[in-house]
Amino acid sequence: MAPKKGVKKQTSKPDIPTGPRPSEILDIPESEQRRLIQQSELFKNAASLTAPELDRGPEADSAKAATLGDEIFNLFLLIIPFGSLLLMMDILIHQQYTQTPTFKGEVSRMTEMLPIFAILIFYTPPDRYKHLAFYQAFLFLISLSAGGRLIWVVNKSNYLRVMRQTPALATVWVYAVWELNLAAAVASLVLVGGWVWYTGLKMVF
Template sequence: MAKGRKAAKQPEIPLKRPIDIPEDEQWRIIRETGILNKAASQPAAKESSEQDDEFPLAEEIFIATTLFIPLAFFLLLMHILIHFQYRQEPKWGDIVGRMLSGAPILAAFVFYTNRHKGSRRTQFMLWVLALAAGIRLIYLVNYGNWLMNIQQCPPIATVWVLTIIQLELGPAVTSLVGVGLWVWWSGMQILFK
């Protein structure tokens, strides 16, 4: 059936030839309209659009707060657990004092590392800090006395977790592998029987 149908003829519409304007006349029109001056001012508009791409301050504070709250609770948990690990009754006044002195520093660190974590320089510094914090934490657990561990392990563990969170996947994995290789090379233990 479809083969028997004839295709409908398209009506022929006469097309007009585009107007040919000489080049010198084109340049005169361009100069009179001032379109070149408008094009020169375009980079300024592009810079303002780049500023729109950045997070506003309120959003940066919100993101930093959503990271800070769990990390502050993690720091508190580490303070409590390290006391119980060494069979020490945690003195809540001391823990509150350490949290009051450590929380503002942690909040500032979270805010600025979150603000600049896209920078290669910041990623490198976070990678070095993650490597150093991991090695120091495992060294303290293996060789530190109980008082040194109670004082230093909770903040170092919190910094280590924060740096791993802020790092991109590749640097985070290489940092963890670096800490693992150092533990293996130095003969330290992560798990105790």
Template structure:
């Protein structure tokens, strides 16, 4: 005959003893500890990268980095504008330096207001010349209708002529003109000469300097 268990009446809340939970943690190593101890996660990540590389897949992390780099890259137009500002402002500062030096050379009293005005005017001229002449991916065509493969040689020809003419003219005015003409013309001509040499390839730059040196030697001029 089956026994019938006596059902225990539930204890009241007052009869239940309160007890703090066990916060000591597991006494033995867990699976996570074992995996970290054997560096299984790093091995799994390396294996995943190898398999992705074999299949020609792009890893998501690398793709995310590339996307971030693409977002940070300026557009060609903005990059061209920033490059133009960098070059022309640098040339303007060089013009300012030349202007001050040439006035100091002739012992003229410095008028910084006039110097600042001349520097600002020079910057405008440099920007007008730099914008179409300087090669950039946003400005590959200098002369529309001209074959693209001849655009760079055309630029080199222009800068070569600019370098040779500017160098020879600077030597000429330094030896033949009075100090007022030298103070007025030497700073911008010197900046154009330097800029043209920078834009030229090495061989063309050397050739343009040889032309200026030959002009100096032929007319027996002196360098001041």
């Protein structure tokens, strides 16, 4: 028999397994999502990359600790002019007493005095402690002591002690005044000058 017209033949479709919808997959509580992210390696890597940037502040960016090589280089930059001043003062004080300085004698005296002065410069760098009040007070006392002692030795001691002590005292005095702030340096010089005037000592000899 011929099939009847107008009647559609029903075909059976294979059963396709259906899983959860995308909205159901992503439907995870927020607390659970946070816990999963924290436990993942991705979170650890991101934290390790961003932690230095979070810890970095304006002071950490601007202030960098000087290495030992930089400090030694700065030491040489200062020891050259002040060592030259020390040598010049030693030569001048010998000329003052008509003593002819010899090369061997100058080398011997510089070998004795320069290491001590280098240690002083190395442990008192101007860019590290100059802004501190206690350091300025320390330099102020050094300036008063060195200046007063220098003038006292020149006026009251014999020529042997003058030749032995005045080069180092003069160099330390100049270094202390150079390290001081302007107001403190002027104040120390005024006090030394006032003490010299009060005691009747002479500034020159």
